[in-house]
Amino acid sequence: MTTEGVPASETGAGDSLTLTLRLEGFEGPLDLLLHLIKREEIDIWNIPIAQITEQYLQYLQVMKDLNINLAGEWLVMAATLIYIKSRMLLPPDPAGAAQEELVEDPRTELVYQLLEHQKFKNAAQMLYTRQEVENAVWNNPPREVMEEAREVVAVTLFGLLRAFHEIVKRFEERPVLQVDQEEISIEEKIADIRRLLLVRDTILFSSFFTEAPAKQHLIATFLAILELVRLREIWLYQKANFQEIHISKGKPSGETA
Amino acid sequence: MDINELQPILEAIIYVAEDPVNPEQLKEIFPDESYETIETALRKLMDEFNSRPGGMVIREIAGGVRMTTRPEYHEHVRAYLKTKPGARLSMAALETLAVIAYRQPVTLAEILAIRGKKSSTALKTLLEKKLVAIVGRKHVVGRPILYGTSREFLVHFGLKDLSELPTLEEFAELAGEQH
Numbered sequence: 001m002t003t004e005g006v007p008a009s010e011t012g013a014g015d016s017l018t019l020t021l022r023l024e025g026f027e028g029p030l031d032l033l034l035h036l037i038k039r040e041e042i043d044i045w046n047i048p049i050a051q052i053t054e055q056y057l058q059y060l061q062v063m064k065d066l067n068i069n070l071a072g073e074w075l076v077m078a079a080t081l082i083y084i085k086s087r088m089l090l091p092p093d094p095a096g097a098a099q100e101e102l103v104e105d106p107r108t109e110l111v112y113q114l115l116e117h118q119k120f121k122n123a124a125q126m127l128y129t130r131q132e133v134e135n136a137v138w139n140n141p142p143r144e145v146m147e148e149a150r151e152v153v154a155v156t157l158f159g160l161l162r163a164f165h166e167i168v169k170r171f172e173e174r175p176v177l178q179v180d181q182e183e184i185s186i187e188e189k190i191a192d193i194r195r196l197l198l199v200r201d202t203i204l205f206s207s208f209f210t211e212a213p214a215k216q217h218l219i220a221t222f223l224a225i226l227e228l229v230r231l232r233e234i235w236l237y238q239k240a241n242f243q244e245i246h247i248s249k250g251k252p253s254g255e256t257a
Numbered sequence: 258m259d260i261n262e263l264q265p266i267l268e269a270i271i272y273v274a275e276d277p278v279n280p281e282q283l284k285e286i287f288p289d290e291s292y293e294t295i296e297t298a299l300r301k302l303m304d305e306f307n308s309r310p311g312g313m314v315i316r317e318i319a320g321g322v323r324m325t326t327r328p329e330y331h332e333h334v335r336a337y338l339k340t341k342p343g344a345r346l347s348m349a350a351l352e353t354l355a356v357i358a359y360r361q362p363v364t365l366a367e368i369l370a371i372r373g374k375k376s377s378t379a380l381k382t383l384l385e386k387k388l389v390a391i392v393g394r395k396h397v398v399g400r401p402i403l404y405g406t407s408r409e410f411l412v413h414f415g416l417k418d419l420s421e422l423p424t425l426e427e428f429a430e431l432a433g434e435q436h
Contacts, residue, residue: 028374073374115429116371122428123355124348130414131351135342136331137415139323140272 029077189224277321
């Protein structure tokens with residue numbers, strides 16, 4: 001048996017390559033039979049078994065030539081087809097001729113298996129379509145937002161003091177650049193923070209202290225933040241204990257310091 | 258509580274819910290209301306909400322209700338969210354899933370007989386994605402594992418319940434055309 005026969009009935013070499021790739025992941029012997037039946041426009045209730053068997057075996061040969069490791073089910077189906085073909089070739093049993101209608105067509109079982117398989121292929125197509133629709137809808141709230149909210153930990157006053165202590169320590173360690181002491185009030189700092197929060201929803205706690213010229217500024221900023229928390233204009237949170245403290249506009253969703 | 262009072266509250270709850278909201282959960286919130294009242298209010302809410310030509314729709318999924326965007330607006334919503342379509346199941350996995358959905362509870366050997374090829378890889382994927390679950394063991398020699406579809410299956414495919422699936426006979430195109 002040569003392999004030329006198969007690509008000739010397909011459209012070319014490209015097709016047989018597609019075939020090999022798809023066989024690995026998905027297609028089985030029943031899919032090949034359904035493919036042949038559709039391509040040849042065969043009546044499924046009257047399959048020319050000799051013709052189909054020959055084509056099936058040709059495909060098997062092509063796959064062997066392409067070094068595809070054929071799973072056992074391909075050979076089982078080949079054996080089934082050959083068995084049906086031989087049964088069809090047998091002359092009708094003269095003893096059974098009288099009750100001819102009761103003699104079962106050797107193809108029947110295979111036909112029902114093919115029909116059943118086709119139904120499930122169509123059902124899979126329906127699931128595919130439904131999946132496409134579900135991929136095109138969203139429900140509120142988006143999961144990411146929910147997860148972020150769940151991660152947030154309330155900042156305690158002790159956590160806040162600890163963070164402030166770190167900031168002061170870092171401030172005192174840096175080289176001293178003595179500049180004219182500029183008086184700063186808590187009210188001014190509150191106004192500064194409010195202005196920043198007009199354009200941003202969340203600000204890192206530490207970022208308020210980076211450019212302070214003197215320790216008094218740090219203290220004023222710290223007290224301003226405490227005052228805004230008291231006024232419930234801002235709330236403080238962190239992703240986990242001892243992590244960066246964030247300052248957020250508005251009222252807390254849970255407990256805060 | 259009057260149905261007209263209940264209705265907007267249900268709408269608010271369905272809006273914030275992450276998973277489909279079922280009548281049992283609503284009954285917990287409204288212990289004094291009967292299931293009949295809750296379900297009447299739900300029905301009325303859905304009728305009214307879904308008859309307006311809005312971008313949202315309330316759908317019945319997995320025994321509950323869920324508010325989602327309408328699928329026809331997916332392009333613009335996706336453009337805003339800057340997301341790509343999620344990972345899809347392969348046709349092999351979908352075919353195996355179809356066999357399980359229509360023949361459940363079913364064993365791996367039975368799936369093999371219907372599909373005419375090995376299906377253990379596809380089944381593994383479906384189990385990992387929790388679309389399929391082990392539902393028991395068959396009372397035959399070797400007591401093979403029985404598989405069935407999960408609640409997540411209903412959610413994933415937007416189904417109210419299994420009866421919403423078309424019957425398998427509706428897929429019999431080859432037989433119908435030629436016999």
